[in-house]
Amino acid sequence: MSENTFCAARRRILANRITVRGFNGGTATNKGENQSAMIREILEYPDPRLRTIAKPVDEVTDDIRTLIDDMFETMYDANGIGLAATQIDVHKQVIVMDLSEDKSEPRVFINPKVEVLDGDLEAMQEGCLSVPGFYEDVKRIEHCRITAKDRNGEEFVLEAEGLLAVCIQHEMDHLNGKLFVDYLSQLKRSRIRKKLEKLHKQSA
Ligand code: QAP
Ligand code: CO
Numbered sequence: 001m002s003e004n005t006f007c008a009a010r011r012r013i014l015a016n017r018i019t020v021r022g023f024n025g026g027t028a029t030n031k032g033e034n035q036s037a038m039i040r041e042i043l044e045y046p047d048p049r050l051r052t053i054a055k056p057v058d059e060v061t062d063d064i065r066t067l068i069d070d071m072f073e074t075m076y077d078a079n080g081i082g083l084a085a086t087q088i089d090v091h092k093q094v095i096v097m098d099l100s101e102d103k104s105e106p107r108v109f110i111n112p113k114v115e116v117l118d119g120d121l122e123a124m125q126e127g128c129l130s131v132p133g134f135y136e137d138v139k140r141i142e143h144c145r146i147t148a149k150d151r152n153g154e155e156f157v158l159e160a161e162g163l164l165a166v167c168i169q170h171e172m173d174h175l176n177g178k179l180f181v182d183y184l185s186q187l188k189r190s191r192i193r194k195k196l197e198k199l200h201k202q203s204a
Pocket of ligand 1: 078079080081082083125126127128129131132133134163166167170
């Protein structure tokens, strides 16, 4: 994947969403713009709360569905493609994702488990809503099978490759308190940390 693929893909996704909004003449019919859902604050690296290990969800209740709605609202508002509950300081095993250009493919993963189907590693440029403005190559398993529950508590199995496989592994890392910067060299990671700390001080 080339250097600018991530940015280009995001620009494309954004341009498309703006068009969709214009077409509808409003936001009411757009998925992820649920009237009652709330945009939550996204924790940013190096916030120590991002290191918390998430607990499995016992039962998919209305409270969990409210959490899911808020997570979509927060992710779409920030122009993200994936968000783990950890990132909004809720330490439950819940992930939301939408890799489409028009918010048409919302996906929910509750208590996800990953099984390696092909141990080959593939490098892809990653970003993270908790590490805004930084994009780096990370090597991850190319082909995996995910078992998880959906928003109705139904179990499903999904084979993933490409961006979907990368994104699910990235988000599952969040549930285990891990960030993509942990895969980088110490030097790169500390540069990112220092730049973000400086920004946080400025906006405090
Ligand atoms: C994880 O990341 C991911 O820095 C999801 O200024 C990303 O949604 C997995 C974002 C890439 C695989 C490949 C980041 C938005 C979004 C930023 C995201 C930013 C605005 C990141
Ligand atoms: Co992330």
